[in-house]
Amino acid sequence: MISKNKFRQIVSLQKKKERDESRTYVIEGDKIVREYLKSGTRIKLLVAKPEFVSSLKISEKECIGEIETCNYEELKKISTLTAPHNALALVSYPDSRTDPAEILRELSVALDFVQDPGNLGTIIRSAAWFGIRNIICSFNCVDLYNPKVIQATMGAILNVNVHYMSLNEFLKTANDSGVPVYGALLEGNRIYDESFERRGVILLGNESKGISEELTPFITKKIYIPKYTDASYGIESLNVSMAASVIFSEFARRNG
Numbered sequence: 001m002i003s004k005n006k007f008r009q010i011v012s013l014q015k016k017k018e019r020d021e022s023r024t025y026v027i028e029g030d031k032i033v034r035e036y037l038k039s040g041t042r043i044k045l046l047v048a049k050p051e052f053v054s055s056l057k058i059s060e061k062e063c064i065g066e067i068e069t070c071n072y073e074e075l076k077k078i079s080t081l082t083a084p085h086n087a088l089a090l091v092s093y094p095d096s097r098t099d100p101a102e103i104l105r106e107l108s109v110a111l112d113f114v115q116d117p118g119n120l121g122t123i124i125r126s127a128a129w130f131g132i133r134n135i136i137c138s139f140n141c142v143d144l145y146n147p148k149v150i151q152a153t154m155g156a157i158l159n160v161n162v163h164y165m166s167l168n169e170f171l172k173t174a175n176d177s178g179v180p181v182y183g184a185l186l187e188g189n190r191i192y193d194e195s196f197e198r199r200g201v202i203l204l205g206n207e208s209k210g211i212s213e214e215l216t217p218f219i220t221k222k223i224y225i226p227k228y229t230d231a232s233y234g235i236e237s238l239n240v241s242m243a244a245s246v247i248f249s250e251f252a253r254r255n256g
Contacts, residue, residue: 121152186224
């Protein structure tokens with residue numbers, strides 16, 4: 001049975017302020033919890049059904065600070081999911097350092113005002129698949145540790161460093177360093193005709209407004225994904241996470 005203190009602690013972490021103050025976030029679902037344990041990531045608290053706990057290896061239990069068993073009804077009360085799985089865990093924020101010069105040595109992604117948690121989570125998952133290790137988010141992007149973002153990454157967050165900083169400053173550093181900035185726009189060069197370097201910044205904009213006007217001067221190469229249909233209804237543009245996957249794939253295909 002979950003204690004009242006643990007119950008309040010877990011529920012409070014649905015708020016960004018509480019997450020930031022405690023530097024702790026929630027992961028939910030059997031698969032994600034197991035991915036964290038396989039990676040050797042330290043888990044502060046595991047709350048799970050007895051059968052899940054009993055299925056863990058000794059080496060996995062050694063990565064867990066505290067374990068509390070519970071039933072489905074208790075999980076339902078603390079979960080953000082409509083249909084909770086068998087496990088939920090609390091994890092500390094990673095100790096990360098943001099060094100723009102180091103990030104700009106390879107391909108990275110910059111996100112301008114991406115607000116939908118599912119989009120950010122999917123972009124992180126796609127970046128991990130295509131070997132992109134760093135994502136720079138503007139300060140007005142959705143919070144990385146929002147439960148819906150974490151859920152959408154399906155554990156891929158373990159492979160990508162997500163930083164929050166001024167995109168004006170980051171992109172200026174890229175320009176000053178001679179690193180190309182590829183802006184995903186509705187006009188520009190077809191992505192399949194453009195030449196790419198191994199290092200660079202892929203800049204993606206807000207779901208409805210696109211890239212902010214104040215950031216367009218930093219773009220050195222404008223790219224777009226061509227549409228291969230004459231249909232004109234309901235497909236004005238691609239969802240930002242879908243566009244990201246197409247662009248990441250093309251960069252990976254060109255650069256091996």
